[in-house]
Amino acid sequence: MDDTTENSFSVDERREWMSLLAKSSEGAIKQYLKDIVPPPSFSYLRQPEVGSVMVRGKTSGTGAAFNLGEMTVTRCVLRLSTGEVGHAYVQGRRKSCAEAAAMVDALMQSKYANAVRLTVLNPLQADKQRQNTDRAQKAAATKVDFFTMARGEDT
Amino acid sequence: MYVSVKGGEQAIENAHAWLDEARRGDTNIAEINVAQIREQLSLSVNRVMAEGSLYDPDLAALAIKQSRGDLIEAIFLIRAYRTTLPRFGYSNAIDTSAMACERRVSATFKDIPGGQILGPTFDYTHRLIDFKLAAEGNAKKASKRDNSVDKMPRVSDFLNREGLMEAVIDNGDTPADLTREPLELPANRSLRLQSLARADEGFLLSLAYSTQRGYARNHAFVGELRIGLVDVVMDIPELGFDIDIGEIQVTECETVNQFTGSKTQPPQFTRGYGLVLGQTERKAISMALVDRAMRWEELGEDDEGAPAQDAEFVLYHSDNIQATGFLEHIKLPHYVDFQAELELIRQLREDAETNLSNTEDAHEQ
Structure with a gap:
């Protein structure tokens, strides 16, 4: 890999984009990724694989951990012909999403990082933000405003 | 002695074919799809995920379709499916x-x-059947409020x-x-x-x-x-x-x-x-x-x-x-078990009759 400044990134940054990719809606990564031309060639280090993760909760929210139930997850590892290795874990049974997410993870380590940020990550982030805001605003509209009724003669 | 019985293959095959047809119902009515179940019967989907112990709304919706809306059957399908999945690990505790x-x-x-x-929420609704829902396209839009x-x-x-x-x-x-x-x-x-x-x-x-x-x-x-x-x-x-x-x-x-x-x-x-x-x-x-x-x-x-x-x-x-x-298994063939019971009760009755006639004989003497 080139030693240029444009592909340097921190663990926190990588955690952030991998987390965003994991929670993306069905087909979105592929949709945005198709604007990257030409499609990079790659080989699998781990074919897309569907599995489960046991989700834990905490007793009373903060106490001892317990196993709540599982969720489906798909993972994939691939290597671009230019050498970057991309990892992905995405929610659900979504093999092509996992592959696209691993591709994005690899590209974010390459000289295309800025382009991928603009065409894939930023739109995904905007989608997520829009959904979150939409939900939060609907919730806010169902917030109870109490009116205090003064009763009796006391002043 | 018991005679083992083999058979029913054709009957089972035909029963399952009828099940498929019955699941589809009247073909003059549009077929429901999985996304419709996921979106419009979401509380059924949630129950199947919770008791199936696997969070996957699409899969739960498919299970509901396959089970003709029998949620316990759908939960069964999810539980069976989850055993086929490799376990990638355990999450950190959710916050x-x-x-x-x-x-x-x-x-x-x-x-x-x-x-x-x-x-x-259903809270504070009047629990009156809403006949407007029988017509289509009447869903209200949720209000929004700027959220601090x-x-x-x-x-x-x-x-x-x-x-x-x-x-x-x-x-x-x-x-x-x-x-x-x-x-x-x-x-x-x-x-x-x-x-x-x-x-x-x-x-x-x-x-x-x-x-x-x-x-x-x-x-x-x-x-x-x-x-x-x-x-x-x-x-x-x-x-x-x-x-x-x-x-x-x-x-x-x-x-x-x-x-x-x-x-x-x-x-x-x-x-x-x-x-x-x-x-x-x-x-x-x-x-x-x-x-x-x-x-x-x-x-x-x-x-x-x-x-x-x-x-x-x-x-x-x-x-x-x-x-x-465990409950439903008792409707499956228990012919051999039951035959043993049958033999036993006949024997008991025979013994009882013999005892009875012996006692009667004794009285007559």
């Missing part, structure tokens, strides 16, 4: 304090920071601060997992909670109701009920750091129950806890009440012999897949 709440109410305090958020990003602290924390609430301690132990090792008694609270989280809603509802009516009475207030999305974080060993692997909807219920105390400790409120996958409010409240009832020993309460106090009774009978498997 319900950081939940993006769609609903959050407290029955104990009116004015809580963050407020009472009703969310998409209000923090929603746990209601139990207010009581904690005053020391009025039983403390919660994270001992850092790795919890046992009943999908890996069969349930053994006595089960600690973590194991009980895992079992309750996937238990049958109807069973838990009835048990919880029984505690309210006086069987192991411990009057419960819903301190807080919240429904919303939480991130699921997992350590990825091959990377050496953790990432969000998804976002799930959960329902959490914390109850505030009556007191415990001793000569050395002043009285404190006690807690019950419910946490369930999906929007599953009735189940989460039921779980909290049953959890609390099963804590009698640890809290030094009397064993009243109430069903909800009996962990063995509750845990061994709350799983609807175990229950339905």
Whole structure:
């Protein structure tokens, strides 16, 4: 890999984009990724694989951990012909999403990082933000405003 | 002697073909698709995910379609499917304090920071059939309001601060997992909670109701009920750091129950806890009440012999897949078993008749 400044990134940054990719809606990564031309060639280090993760909760929210139930997850590892290795874990049974997410993870380590940020990550982030805001605003509209009724003669 | 019987293959094949046809129903009516079930029967989907113990709305919707809407059958399909999945690992414990709440109410305090958020609830509806729904395209749009990003602290924390609430301690132990090792008694609270989280809603509802009516009475207030999305974080060993692997909807219920105390400790409120996958409010409240009832020993309460106090009774009978498997198997062929019974009863009757006639003979003499 080139030693240029444009592909340097921190663990926190990588955690952030991998987390965003994991929670993306069905087909979105592929949709945005198709604007990257030409499609990079790659080989699998781990074919897309569907599995489960046991989700834990905490007793009373903060106490001892317990196993709540599982969720489906798909993972994939691939290597671009230019050498970057991309990892992905995405929610659900979504093999092509996992592959696209691993591709994005690899590209974010390459000289295309800025382009991928603009065409894939930023739109995904905007989608997520829009959904979150939409939900939060609907919730806010169902917030109870109490009116205090003064009763009796006391002043 | 018994003669083994083989057969029925054609009958079974034809029965399943009819099942397929019956599932489809009248072909003049449009076929329902999985996305429609996921979006429009979402509370059925949530129940199947919770009791199937696998968060995957599309899969739960497909199972509901396949089972013709029989939710226990759908849960069965999910449980069977999940055993085929490789387990990638365990998540970190979800942080319900950081939940993006769609609903959050407290029955104990009116004015809580963050407020009472009703969310998409059936509460306060009049429970009258809405004939407008029989026509299409009449769904109202949800209202929106600009949301100041209000923090929603746990209601139990207010009581904690005053020391009025039983403390919660994270001992850092790795919890046992009943999908890996069969349930053994006595089960600690973590194991009980895992079992309750996937238990049958109807069973838990009835048990919880029984505690309210006086069987192991411990009057419960819903301190807080919240429904919303939480991130699921997992350590990825091959990377050496953790990432969000998804976002799930959960329902959490914390109850505030009556007191415990001793000569050395002043009285404190006690807690019950419910946490369930999906929007599953009735189940989460039921779980909290049953959890609390099963804590009698640890809290030094009397064993009243109430069903909800009996962990063995509750845990061994709350799983609807175990229950339905054992219950429904008795309709399958038991020809050989029954033949043995038949032989036995004939023999008993024969012996009884012989005895009787011997006695009669004796009398005649």
